Amino acid sequence: MILRRLQYELAGRLAGPVVLSLDAWQRERRRRGRSADPGPFGPPLESVRRLRELMSLHYLRGRYADGAVPVAWVTSGFPVEILRPLGFHAVYPENHAAMCGVQRLVPGLSLAVEEEGYSRDLCSYARTDLGSLVTGRTPAGRLPRPDLLACCTNICQTVLYWYRSLAERLRVPLVLVDTPFVYGEAKPHHLRYVRDQLEELVRVAERVSGRRSDPEELAEVTRLSKEGARLWGECLAASRSRPAPWTGIDGFFHMAPIVALRGTEECNAYYRMLRDELRDRARRGVGGIREERHRLLWDNLPVWFAVRDLSRLLAERGFNFVCTSYTNAWAEAGAKVDPADPLGSAARAYTHVILNQDLPNRLDILRRLVRDYQCDGAVLHSDRSCKPYSIGQVDLKDRLSRELGVRAMLLEADHSDPRAYAAEQGENRLQAFMESFG
């Protein structure tokens, strides 16, 4: 136990920085060997290097976490603020699956569980995570074994069955936070119901970690989480400038800390740095793409495996995704937590995430984004894996076109399984869409 703890701490404090400096040095050498032409994009963000360090360290520490500290595997929309004061190292299978998606590892991992009988129609994140568990393959080196599985149904119902399967395979306790779907505003009894579950969660997490939850520490983590959401929101809001200082695709990569390190000072320090860089670029008129002619909204998760190709295709013709409903969600939900009432406010915040709200609420969010970011077009990614996000998009697209006069299209793809995406057709459609702007 003591040895494991030492390894865990060393990975974060000593070994990690050394390995990462070496990695950065090698990257720099490789970069110098190549042409410095960024193509249709603006100059790369300086903060990228720090982002890479931050996330690599997180995964490096994770390799030594089990046996050293309590480990929880959590869904992206889980109120992690409650777990952090108890010393949990939080692992985000969705974030890990996104990483597998970028590296095009999903078909291989998924096949392992498709052979067990899991349908290809299931969410590719779920198949990736279970496939990684079954095969032991991961680009992160190793994921720590959990002591607790923490699942919140505010993003979908699939997570419930996915985490049950994990609980069965790993034989560890599963805590479930069930959030009633919100039509309009959540009713007081809905929020009471969620809050009661959070209190139960505290008791289970205390038992698993062997520690008592300290109200002051919980308030502090909640404060950090709220501040992190605000800072992330400020990063996104920098794109209200013309040209936007970065691309929505950059945003997809830079959201990793607000997902996986929410409620920590290292997350917030990172976003302070990123925000300052973005504001500086905006002041100097440095764009995410070289020549911004049209500003688009992106709805739904990214197509991780094709994100760079799609971004380049658009950037070459002067199109930039200046806002995305997905990255925006992480700024909006966190803003509702309140250190003065950590559990009550978490119940409200986590019940009101975008995917747990009805279509009129989602339309309001899209309308607001289109107006605030002065978009003249919208691409709605109909994501085969994410049904809750994709349902209703035909109506959302029509309403955006009709009411706000923006051109809109549906792009059928998947967030991480390239087998569910026809690249030729998808790109052809995007090209036709861009041509329609004249």
Place this chain on the structure above:
Amino acid sequence: MTGAPAAIGLDVGSTTCKAALVDGEGRLLARRLEPSDPRVEAQGERLLAELRREAGRDLPVGATGYGRKRVRASRILTEITCHARGAFSSTGKPGVLVDVGGQDAKVVRIGPAGEVLDFAMNDKCAAGSGRFLEVILARLQVPLDDVARQVALAAGAVPVSSTCTVFAESEVISLVAEGEPLEGILRGLHQSLASRVAAMARGFLPEEGGEVFLSGGVALNGAMVSALRGALGRAIRVLPEPQLVGALGAALSVLSPQA
């Protein structure tokens, strides 16, 4: 009356390759149409050389279709934009264009200036396309030019429920084996295809009225035109030279490069 040759449009589709030679006003002077060759570059160059010879000089080329990036052209645009242009040049008015090609079906809402307002295409699956009919008609040994006559003879439609080409093929074989009349099966097939295309088009149509323009090889099949008319409940106007609409639009894009 026509003027001097001014531009060539090339539409390299998945099933057929089309080329159109036009004058400065966009009037069609000469055409080529043949099954697509997998060696796209060679076929495209040959067709262009033929039309250039006919024109008697070199001309700017607009290219469209799935193989558009593999031919040498001064302007390259998607089928959506080119079909809208081609359709507008012959109708001169806004409306909804349905194009059913070999591999895909597309619906384009065209604005008052001939611009693309919105569009939809079938995705990943070619069931709502000309290939669907081609495969099944070949299986039933019905020649394409006799389909309309046979469908007209049908007393009623035998429903074909599957919209997957492969499944529909086996479903049709079962229907034949069960003794269902061939004419009725053919009518059912057309209705199945029309309902798929209509589902895409319906959202683009005004609540009442509004003409639907039809292009693509399938427009030459009278049975398909009436099935689509039935499915949409609207008048269908088959565009002149329906297979050449994309190539015509590609040629026009060189003449007045607004998009």
